[in-house]
Amino acid sequence: MTTPPFIMGARSRAALFALALTAALATPQVQATTESDGVVYDLGSESTLRNLYPDASWLPAAYAGDYTNLAETIEHYTEQSLRRDGVEAPRVDVRFVDRDSTRTVRVTIHPENEITRRYADLHPAFFDSDHAGQARAGVEACKAAKGCWDPKPRQGQPWAMFLPLGLPMATQQTVLFLDYPPIPALTGRDYLNNYTMCRWGRVMGAAGADTPTAFETIVDARPIAAPGSGESQYLPDPITRFDTNTATGADYLSPMLRLLTETDQASRPVAxxxxxxxxxxxxxxxxxxxxxxxxxxxxxxxxxxATPWIATNHPDVTSYNCCPGDPASRCGDSHNLVADEKKDFVAACWLITMSEKPGQSPETVRQQCENRWMNAPDDQAQQALCVQAKLDNNNPAATCRSYTDAWNYCSAHNTNACASYDCHYDLDKVSQPVPAPSERPAGWGQTCNQYR
Incomplete structure (x- = not known):
């Protein structure tokens, strides 16, 4: 991708993956075997993996039809992870073999390269009893406790355990700590299949990330697919159920975060x-x-x-915000659109900067990013913030429905996203031409409107 003229600090795709490979692929713990130019490894027992991957044998009826073949499910999510790890045209074959009286899941990945060899270590570790197995244990403990599991069921949207599948696990730059995955991620067979992650990918691209998915490996505090809004108050306490060694739950969060952040005796940053x-x-x-x-x-x-971390708003916060003074009824008392956009860009800038140069002071980098995006944004940053705000606004009348309209509005209104409560602009006042698609930030080829 050509670096946009209004985005500073974006790194090239080659540099991104060079850094990732240097950090993430150093010192594999287990030597992968190869077979016909492929990487072959045993993922675990069929019975164990059937309980950890979404599967018709235990999913609620509302979702069981999406997951009727375990081998195909494993192949699907493994290929998804490989693509997001930068592997071109990956091929995954899953078969069941008898080994020591146990039916074992054997995975073969093509092509064989540095990234796919790393999967022979990471993939089984992700699903072992110290990681994914602990998520299942926490869920079962909740189900066994009176009133813990799905106490206020919604028609057609029952809870279901859902691990962060299909995400980068070898070349990720960061790890994101969120609350829980929404049901469309489960039914869509894609953990990023929701407005939350679509919109965050746009922000990462606008802040300078050439490959936003490299920054979107997720661990949720509650590994439970549930309705996408108004459900947090009913979900089990994340510490009691998923970060404890007591009989009430299991030790899932810290070990899984460590597995996905640790690299060569250092740690990727967490947001x-x-x-x-x-x-x-x-x-x-x-x-x-x-x-x-x-x-x-x-x-x-x-x-x-030591793991560096930063805290920020929920990625959806701007979609509930409007401009100051907007009288639209759906705005309620949420009028912090531009202020919250700036905070999001600070967090995105921090993730990019911390991943580029590990070992920096988290507080120092945050201050640098605040100066860039919040305290004294230059014209280029102002335009990026404005465009994002015009795509996010909670007032439909004020939301621009395309990147072109958002760009033109901001250009015609001197980068003021709140110049009016609509998306009207005078073409004669557009001072900067709309960048060609190849010159736009990664992720700005879509508005994410399909999820709203």
Whole structure:
């Protein structure tokens, strides 16, 4: 992608994956075997994996029809992860073999390269009893406790365990800590199949990430697919059920975060999104509270490297916001659109900067990003913020329905996203031509309107 003239600090795709490979692929723990130029490894027992992948044998009837073939499900999500790890045209074959009286899932990946060899270590670790197995244990503990599991069921939207499948696990630049996956991620067979992650990908691209999905490996505080709004108050307590060694839950969050962040005795940065995730994170790192744009370091285990982190708003926050003074009824009392856009761009800038140069002070980098996007944004940053705000606005009349309209509005109104409560502009006042598609930030080829 050609670096847009109004976005500073974007790195090339080649540089991104060079950095990722240097950090993520150093010192594999297990030597992968190869077979016909493929990587072959045993993922685990069929019975165990059937309980960890979405499967018709245990899913609610509303979703069972989407997951009727375990081998195909494993192939689907593994190929999805490989593509997001930068592997071109990956091919995955899953078969069942008898091994020591156990029916085992054997995975073969083509092509064989540095990234796919890493899967022989990471993929089985993700699903072992210390990681994904702990998520299942926490879910079962909740089901066994009176009133814990799905206490206010919604018609056609029952809860279901859902792990963060199909995401980068070898070359990811960061890990995102959120609350829980919405049901469309499960039914759409894509963890990023929702407005939340579509919109966050746009922000990452606008802030300078050439490959936003490299920054979208997720661990949720509650690994439970549930209705996408109004459900947090009913979901089980994340610490009691998913970050404990007691009989009431299991030790899932810290080990899974460590698995996905740790690389060559260092740690990828973590971003914590939304009030529910921030509350859980505060308890995990021993703080009374964590506020938006707080930053610091923590150790996910006594012997773990220091993990840098930043807290921010939920990725959806701007979609509930309007411009100051907008009288539209759906705006309610939420009129912080531009202010919250700036906070999101600070967090995105922080993730990019911390991943480019590991070991920097989280607080220092946050201040640099605040200067770039919040305190003194230049004309280029103002235009990027304005375009994003015109795509996010909660007032439909004020929302621009295309990148072109958002760009033209901002150009015609001197980068003021709140110049009016509509998307009207005078073409004669558009001072900057709309960038060609090849010159736009990654992720701006879509508005995410299909999810709203």
């Amino acid at each position: 914590v999104f939304g009030s529910d995730a921030r509350n859980a994170w505060a308890r995990m790192v021993g703080r009374t509270s964590v506020d938006v744009l707080d930053a610091g370091t923590t150790h996910l285990a006594k012997d773990a490297p």
